Amino acid sequence: MTSSAPLWLFGDQLGPHFHSTPDHGHREVLLIESTRAAQRRRFHRQKLHLVLSGMRHLAEELGERATYLRAESYRDALEEFGRPVLVFEPTSHAAERFVQRLAEEGVVEDVLPTPMFALGRADFAEWAGNRHQFRMETFYRDQRRRFEILMNGDEPVDGRWNLDEENREPPPKKQARLGVDPPWWPTEDAIDEEVRTDLDELDLDTVGKDGRRLFAVTADEAQKALQHFVSYRLQDFGKYEDAVMTEDWTMSHSLLSVPLNLGLLAPLDVVEAAEKVWRDGDASLASVEGFVRQVLGWREYVWHLYWHFGPEYADRNELGAHVPLPSWFTDLDGEKPIAACMSHTLSELRDRGWVHHIPRLMILGNFALQRGYDPKALMEWFATAFVDGFAWVMPVNVIGMSQHADGGLIATKPYASGGAYLNRMTDHCGGCEFNPKKRLGPDACPFTAGYWAFVHRHRDRLAQNHRTARQVSSMNRLSDLEEVLEQESQREVF
The missing domain is CATH 3.40.50.620 (HUPs)
Structure with missing residues (x-):
C-alpha cells in the first residue's frame, strides 16, 4: 500500500x-x-x-x-x-x-532518494568501488556517457572531452567590463520585505550586508534565470570563465549555483538546456562544455565524495595547518587588507555573499593555504559566508581542492600561486600598492612572497611530487630566500 x-x-x-x-x-x-x-x-x-x-x-x-x-x-x-x-x-x-x-x-x-542530483548515491557507490584515489576527469566522462550529454554515440562530440585550453583567457585588455548582456535579475516582493523585517527582529549574529535579492528563489524565477543565461550569456562564458574583473562581478557567469543548491533546478534540465543551445548553433562548444563540466561534472562529484568520504574527511589536515582565521577575514572586512585583490574580494563577499570560483580558489583559498589557516575552520567559514554554500559543498572544495589537506585524494598538487598568476588572470594588480613581480621589500606582493614561504615550509613533500618538484628547485636557487622568509614571518596583514 x-x-x-x-x-x-x-x-x-x-x-x-x-x-x-x-x-x-x-x-x-x-x-x-x-x-x-x-x-x-x-x-x-x-x-x-x-x-x-x-x-x-x-x-x-x-x-x-x-x-x-x-x-x-x-x-x-x-x-x-x-x-x-x-x-x-x-x-x-x-x-x-x-x-x-x-x-x-x-x-x-x-x-x-533525492532528485537534486543526476546520479544517485547507490550508483556512485558502484562507480567508486574500491578506488583509493579520485580524479574528476574520469567521473565527468562517465557522467557524459551515462546521461548522453554532448555525445556522438560512444564518443564526445567533436572528438574531445575537455576544452579547458580554450577557456583560460585573461580579462580583455583596456576594458573595465566584459561587455556581455547583464544577468536576469529577480524582482523583490512583499514576501522579501516580510523576510527582511523578520530577520531584523531576530537580531541574529550574521556576517555581510543586507541587500537587494540577487538570486532566484522560486522555480519560475530559476527557469527564467536559466533560459536567459543560455540564450544571452553562455556564448561568452567559457573563454573568460577563469578571469576576474574588478568592475564586473558577474562577467558571463550563470549565477545558477544558488537555485541549483536550493533544489530549484534539476541538473539534467540545466545541462540539456545548454546542450540545445550548442546544437542550435548559438553557443560555442568550448563554452557549453565548460559549463556542463561545472554542473554535471564537478558539482555532482563534490556531492558524492561528501558522502563517500564521510564526516571524518573534514578533519583531514595533511599539511599541518593550524593558524586561526583572523577576525578581519571572517568578518569580511575589505577595508583591512591593502592588497587590491584581497580587499576587493572580501568587499564583494560582504556586499553580495558571492564571488565566482577563481576568487574563491586563487585569492581567498590561495592566501589561506600560504598562511597555513586551519582547513576545517576555513571550510566552515566558506559554507556560511557564501550564499550558495552548504555543508555538502565545501569539504571537497576546501579540504581537498583548495587547501590540499587531504594529501592529494582530490588534486594532484596544491593550488598555490604567486602574484604572476593573479597579474595575468585578474585586473587587480594594476592599481595595487604591491608589485606582483617582487618578493622582497615594502612593495613585495604578499602572494609572491607568501608562495615561496609556502614552498619552503612544505619543501620535502613538494619535492616528491613530479608536478611541484621544479618549484622546490627554483626556491633553492633564490639568493634572498632567508630575507623573504623573515619578511613573511613578520607580516600580519597586508
Whole structure:
C-alpha cells in the first residue's frame, strides 16, 4: 500500500522535482522555519534571506497543499504537526543523523532518494568501488556517457572531452567590463520585505550586508534565470570563465549555483538546456562544455565524495595547518587588507555573499593555504559566508581542492600561486600598492612572497611530487630566500 504521508521539505529542497512529480504532486507539504537552525552558525545575512524567501514563496505557490510552521526547532514543529512524514535524503551528515533518529522514533516514515542530483548515491557507490584515489576527469566522462550529454554515440562530440585550453583567457585588455548582456535579475516582493523585517527582529549574529535579492528563489524565477543565461550569456562564458574583473562581478557567469543548491533546478534540465543551445548553433562548444563540466561534472562529484568520504574527511589536515582565521577575514572586512585583490574580494563577499570560483580558489583559498589557516575552520567559514554554500559543498572544495589537506585524494598538487598568476588572470594588480613581480621589500606582493614561504615550509613533500618538484628547485636557487622568509614571518596583514 502506498503511503499518503506528507512530505517534509528542507529549505534546500524547493523545486517541483521534489514536490510536484506524478508520485508526489498530490501530497501535503510541510515546511518548517527553525530559529535554532538560523542561530547555529554565523551565516551571511543574504543567505538567510534567500533560504527563508524560497521557503515562503513555495508555501504561497502550493497554497492549501502546504503547512508552514515556525518554531524554535524542527523537533518542536514536528511535534506540533503530529503526523509521520516522508523526507528526501538530506544534504548534510548532521541532518542525516537527525532524520535517522526521527525514523527510529516513528516520526519519519521513509527516506526517499533525492532528485537534486543526476546520479544517485547507490550508483556512485558502484562507480567508486574500491578506488583509493579520485580524479574528476574520469567521473565527468562517465557522467557524459551515462546521461548522453554532448555525445556522438560512444564518443564526445567533436572528438574531445575537455576544452579547458580554450577557456583560460585573461580579462580583455583596456576594458573595465566584459561587455556581455547583464544577468536576469529577480524582482523583490512583499514576501522579501516580510523576510527582511523578520530577520531584523531576530537580531541574529550574521556576517555581510543586507541587500537587494540577487538570486532566484522560486522555480519560475530559476527557469527564467536559466533560459536567459543560455540564450544571452553562455556564448561568452567559457573563454573568460577563469578571469576576474574588478568592475564586473558577474562577467558571463550563470549565477545558477544558488537555485541549483536550493533544489530549484534539476541538473539534467540545466545541462540539456545548454546542450540545445550548442546544437542550435548559438553557443560555442568550448563554452557549453565548460559549463556542463561545472554542473554535471564537478558539482555532482563534490556531492558524492561528501558522502563517500564521510564526516571524518573534514578533519583531514595533511599539511599541518593550524593558524586561526583572523577576525578581519571572517568578518569580511575589505577595508583591512591593502592588497587590491584581497580587499576587493572580501568587499564583494560582504556586499553580495558571492564571488565566482577563481576568487574563491586563487585569492581567498590561495592566501589561506600560504598562511597555513586551519582547513576545517576555513571550510566552515566558506559554507556560511557564501550564499550558495552548504555543508555538502565545501569539504571537497576546501579540504581537498583548495587547501590540499587531504594529501592529494582530490588534486594532484596544491593550488598555490604567486602574484604572476593573479597579474595575468585578474585586473587587480594594476592599481595595487604591491608589485606582483617582487618578493622582497615594502612593495613585495604578499602572494609572491607568501608562495615561496609556502614552498619552503612544505619543501620535502613538494619535492616528491613530479608536478611541484621544479618549484622546490627554483626556491633553492633564490639568493634572498632567508630575507623573504623573515619578511613573511613578520607580516600580519597586508
